[in-house]
Amino acid sequence: MSSRRDFLRGVGASAASAATLTLWPGTSSATTGADTRLVVLMLRGGLDGLHAVPPWGDPAYVRLRGPMALTPGTPATEGGSPALKLDGTFALHPSLAFAEQLYTAGEFLPLVATAPPYWGRSHFDAQDCVENGTAVPHGARTGWLNRAVAALPGMDGVAIATVMPLMMRGPATVASWSPPLPTQIDPILLQRLEPLYGDDPRLAGAFAQAITSQSQNAAMPTAMSSGSGAGAGAGRLPALMQAAGTFMARNDGPRIGFVEDYGWDTHANEAAILSRKLQELDEGFAAFHAAAATVWPRTVLIVVTEFGRTAAINGTRGTDHGTGAAMFLAGGAVRGGRVGGQWPGMATGELYQQRDIHATTDIRAVFKGALAAHLGLDEGVLATRVFPDSGALAPAQGLVRGRAMSRQTYDQSPSVRANASVSD
Amino acid sequence: MSACAGATTDSLVSSEHAAAASAANRFGLGARPGDLSQIHDAVAWLWAQTQRAPAGSDAFDGLPGSLDYLQREAELTRRRRTLRRDAVDAPTTAGTGGNAATAEGKPDNPLARLYVMTFGDDLRREAVARWQVAVSTETPFSERLVRFWSNHFAVSVDKGPTRLYAAPMEREAIRPHVNGRFVDLLLAVETHPAMLRYLDQAQSVGPDSRLARRVDARTDDRAAAGAGGRPARKLGLNENLGREIMELHTLGVDGGYTQADVTEFSRALTGWSLPAPIQLERGIDVGSAFVFRPGAHEPGTRTVLGRRYSDDGMQQARAILADLALHPATAKHLATQLARHFVADNPPPALIERMARAYRDSGGELTALYSALIHSPQAWAADARKFRTPQDFVVAGLRAGVIAIGAGPQPWEGLLQRLGQPTFMPRSPSGYTDVAGDWIAPDALWKRVQIAQAMAERVSREDLDPPALARAVLGPALHPDTLAAMAHAEAPQQAVTILFASPDFQWRV
Numbered sequence: 001m002s003s004r005r006d007f008l009r010g011v012g013a014s015a016a017s018a019a020t021l022t023l024w025p026g027t028s029s030a031t032t033g034a035d036t037r038l039v040v041l042m043l044r045g046g047l048d049g050l051h052a053v054p055p056w057g058d059p060a061y062v063r064l065r066g067p068m069a070l071t072p073g074t075p076a077t078e079g080g081s082p083a084l085k086l087d088g089t090f091a092l093h094p095s096l097a098f099a100e101q102l103y104t105a106g107e108f109l110p111l112v113a114t115a116p117p118y119w120g121r122s123h124f125d126a127q128d129c130v131e132n133g134t135a136v137p138h139g140a141r142t143g144w145l146n147r148a149v150a151a152l153p154g155m156d157g158v159a160i161a162t163v164m165p166l167m168m169r170g171p172a173t174v175a176s177w178s179p180p181l182p183t184q185i186d187p188i189l190l191q192r193l194e195p196l197y198g199d200d201p202r203l204a205g206a207f208a209q210a211i212t213s214q215s216q217n218a219a220m221p222t223a224m225s226s227g228s229g230a231g232a233g234a235g236r237l238p239a240l241m242q243a244a245g246t247f248m249a250r251n252d253g254p255r256i257g258f259v260e261d262y263g264w265d266t267h268a269n270e271a272a273i274l275s276r277k278l279q280e281l282d283e284g285f286a287a288f289h290a291a292a293a294t295v296w297p298r299t300v301l302i303v304v305t306e307f308g309r310t311a312a313i314n315g316t317r318g319t320d321h322g323t324g325a326a327m328f329l330a331g332g333a334v335r336g337g338r339v340g341g342q343w344p345g346m347a348t349g350e351l352y353q354q355r356d357i358h359a360t361t362d363i364r365a366v367f368k369g370a371l372a373a374h375l376g377l378d379e380g381v382l383a384t385r386v387f388p389d390s391g392a393l394a395p396a397q398g399l400v401r402g403r404a405m406s407r408q409t410y411d412q413s414p415s416v417r418a419n420a421s422v423s424d
Numbered sequence: 425m426s427a428c429a430g431a432t433t434d435s436l437v438s439s440e441h442a443a444a445a446s447a448a449n450r451f452g453l454g455a456r457p458g459d460l461s462q463i464h465d466a467v468a469w470l471w472a473q474t475q476r477a478p479a480g481s482d483a484f485d486g487l488p489g490s491l492d493y494l495q496r497e498a499e500l501t502r503r504r505r506t507l508r509r510d511a512v513d514a515p516t517t518a519g520t521g522g523n524a525a526t527a528e529g530k531p532d533n534p535l536a537r538l539y540v541m542t543f544g545d546d547l548r549r550e551a552v553a554r555w556q557v558a559v560s561t562e563t564p565f566s567e568r569l570v571r572f573w574s575n576h577f578a579v580s581v582d583k584g585p586t587r588l589y590a591a592p593m594e595r596e597a598i599r600p601h602v603n604g605r606f607v608d609l610l611l612a613v614e615t616h617p618a619m620l621r622y623l624d625q626a627q628s629v630g631p632d633s634r635l636a637r638r639v640d641a642r643t644d645d646r647a648a649a650g651a652g653g654r655p656a657r658k659l660g661l662n663e664n665l666g667r668e669i670m671e672l673h674t675l676g677v678d679g680g681y682t683q684a685d686v687t688e689f690s691r692a693l694t695g696w697s698l699p700a701p702i703q704l705e706r707g708i709d710v711g712s713a714f715v716f717r718p719g720a721h722e723p724g725t726r727t728v729l730g731r732r733y734s735d736d737g738m739q740q741a742r743a744i745l746a747d748l749a750l751h752p753a754t755a756k757h758l759a760t761q762l763a764r765h766f767v768a769d770n771p772p773p774a775l776i777e778r779m780a781r782a783y784r785d786s787g788g789e790l791t792a793l794y795s796a797l798i799h800s801p802q803a804w805a806a807d808a809r810k811f812r813t814p815q816d817f818v819v820a821g822l823r824a825g826v827i828a829i830g831a832g833p834q835p836w837e838g839l840l841q842r843l844g845q846p847t848f849m850p851r852s853p854s855g856y857t858d859v860a861g862d863w864i865a866p867d868a869l870w871k872r873v874q875i876a877q878a879m880a881e882r883v884s885r886e887d888l889d890p891p892a893l894a895r896a897v898l899g900p901a902l903h904p905d906t907l908a909a910m911a912h913a914e915a916p917q918q919a920v921t922i923l924f925a926s927p928d929f930q931w932r933v
Binding site for chain 1: 811835838839860864865866867868869870873874875877878881882883884885886903905906909912913914915916917918921922925926927928930
């Protein structure tokens with residue numbers, strides 16, 4: 001890796017070599033393509049899009065969400081700040097303060113009512129489908145992001161994970177980076193373990209005591225870290241995002257990255273859990289933004305989850321597995337500052353199977369749109385190798401700013417300028 | 425599993441499954457996927473492992489022997505002395521001057537660096553080899569026995585001079601004898617540098633030995649001449665090893681010995697020592713990491729537990745050890761410890777008695793002890809279960825998840841540190857506790873959940889089928905509720921976390 005740059009550095013001592021540099025127009029144009037960055041952050045467990053991007057303007061929303069409903073201007077019944085208004089229909093969860101700043105800067109694009117082609121409600125199958133890039137779970141044994149790396153010569157990828165996730169498995173050699181061992185315990189995991197320990201007479205008491213003392217401890221750092229930006233929270237996601245940003249900001253660093261996070265399966269006590277998790281996500285955005293500042297203008301970060309959650313809340317102040325979800329695109333190259341996707345509404349007749357948001361956008365269309373516009377991947381390759389048999393699914397348009405902004409400083413070729421004027 | 429009367433074929437089959445799971449999890453180090461289906465006859469599977477020396481020893485190939493460590497340690501001591509002298513000779517370089525001694529405690533000081541440079545790689549290789557064997561062994565019952573005896577004869581590496589020798593002691597003294605006669609195991613351990621140093625035997629000198637008398641005479645001469653200077657170190661008896669052999673290694677604390685027995689035995693042990701540093705520094709071939717120094721040996725006949733032992737040099741303590749090994753109290757002590765390790769925190773007295781008798785009848789064969797254990801119905805009873813110690817928990821997780829150890833032991837040693845059971849560091853000659861109550865605490869359980877997450881993160885996701893994995897490693901001990909909780913996990917990796925963190929996985933059933 002980086003042999004070319006090392007070579008340039010090696011000869012850079014002589015005056016003649018400076019001329020050599022400019023005599024490599026081919027390299028220079030290759031570099032412009034190579035200088036964009038694409039990161040996928042996968043939130044496993046099923047992020048509740050209705051809580052992250054509340055459709056406060058839809059009358060059915062407040063009715064179905066009751067005490068959990070978030071609206072701009074008024075604090076939620078369950079406590080916390082009012083939602084951050086985006087437009088007449090949508091808002092952001094108050095924990096997503098940094099994302100709102102990006103939105104204002106036109107660098108954040110929430111997409112609503114998205115889903116993978118698989119509409120079942122199994123975590124494992126839905127995640128497999130999101131990652132393998134076909135129309136069905138287990139439709140491929142490799143991941144679409146890896147196949148994208150393989151389709152782009154000279155491309156490097158990195159997965160911030162200890163073992164290679166499916167999305168990054170495949171023909172291309174991809175680096176991985178193991179984060180330090182986790183010290184926080186996923187609250188969703190504890191919800192699953194509590195009844196098991198409750199049934200073990202020898203361990204029940206000690207486990208219950210652990211939960212009590214830990215939740216007392218946990219209250220402190222959360223309160224202290226609220227609104228204080230990246231790194232302050234106890235969660236792990238900001239650290240992972242910072243690592244990804246640091247790797248990807250390097251001149252010779254990987255251009256495609258993958259990050260994952262757990263703990264989004266909010267069947268119970270959702271408002272409290274998501275308040276913390278979304279803050280971690282927000283800190284993750286900030287951490288990546290800070291670590292990858294130099295490449296941020298040329299970056300597209302895609303945040304995806306396997307499914308959305310039920311439109312109505314359940315009996316344990318949470319939500320169950322659903323269908324239509326929310327996605328986020330963030331980065332200097334994103335045409336943001338608006339809410340994308342088609343909102344199907346959530347009145348009774350508008351719900352999928354009378355319970356879920358009806359998905360109107362196949363997430364593969366978003367992936368394809370980003371890969372085509374941002375990385376210059378050929379549509380034919382996208383429709384066959386990266387997302388097999390997806391020819392009928394057109395790449396989403398207008399997700400990414402014209403590549404002009406990032407290209408101009410490197411490449412003055414007329415064709416690119418023409419491109420730029422088209423997309424603006 | 426109450427009364428067995430009227431058992432159907434189905435329940436017999438399922439109890440065979442239960443026996444296989446117990447063999448792999450309670451008697452072994454934890455099932456790997458596929459292990460349970462290979463165990464058709466649990467008792468035969470265990471018994472076969474006691475019929476030869478524990479396998480997997482090629483992981484230890486190329487590791488230095490204790491004598492080699494002693495020689496390099498002596499060389500290091502010489503170089504450190506030079507460094508220290510240089511530091512004292514040039515006090516102005518340090519600014520404040522003369523603080524070489526205080527700097528030694530810091531990790532970045534040259535003396536500490538020198539130690540790491542000299543032995544860091546060996547310590548890493550020793551640890552990695554031990555982890556490798558634990559996760560990959562095909563004879564996990566034997567391997568658990570190795571670890572049992574290692575803890576029975578505990579040394580603790582927080583005592584500096586012991587640090588290099590704990591792992592070699594297990595390799596050199598315990599492993600070869602774990603399926604042999606107890607007296608051979610005992611003798612190998614008590615003559616190993618790790619034990620001789622840990623329990624201060626190397627410095628113990630008979631008060632009436634030639635060496636002590638010579639030093640005394642020199643001190644008297646100096647006093648008579650009115651000479652100042654450093655008084656010679658007073659040499660004398662150290663009872664530490666003698667006492668712990670009786671209390672912990674053989675008879676047990678209620679084994680019927682007196683203080684007089686301890687003192688007499690300790691006198692007999694004088695002279696059991698290590699090669700002199702001066703010889704090692706000069707590169708003299710000392711031949712062995714154990715040395716008997718006749719000059720330090722207390723002369724005279726000794727009486728221990730009513731038996732007289734004539735002064736036969738090194739053979740005197742050896743004869744005492746041989747008798748201790750076969751003492752009925754030792755038989756009972758060993759049987760109790762083993763039954764507690766494999767069956768229950770409070771093992772049934774009938775089981776202990778049966779094991780002790782088998783041991784006595786065989787003339788001290790360890791395999792007789794093991795055989796009585798695995799052939800006793802109590803060992804397979806429904807209430808036979810043990811709480812996994814932190815080391816058991818981590819090793820079982822690595823085996824179940826087929827997790828690669830990697831080039832360094834740090835991640836795994838780090839987990840054990842957090843759980844309070846770092847390798848070879850019990851901080852007491854009685855070793856790590858073997859009862860559940862000492863390991864079940866709120867914070868300890870909390871950390872296990874954290875560590876379950878950390879281990880699950882390293883399980884390959886290729887073809888990962890968490891419910892199948894759970895059934896494969898826990899067998900009938902897997903509770904349906906655990907399986908249900910796993911099915912509701914938000915990702916396969918989380919399902920594996922639930923498996924590792926579940927109460928089912930904390931017990932050796």
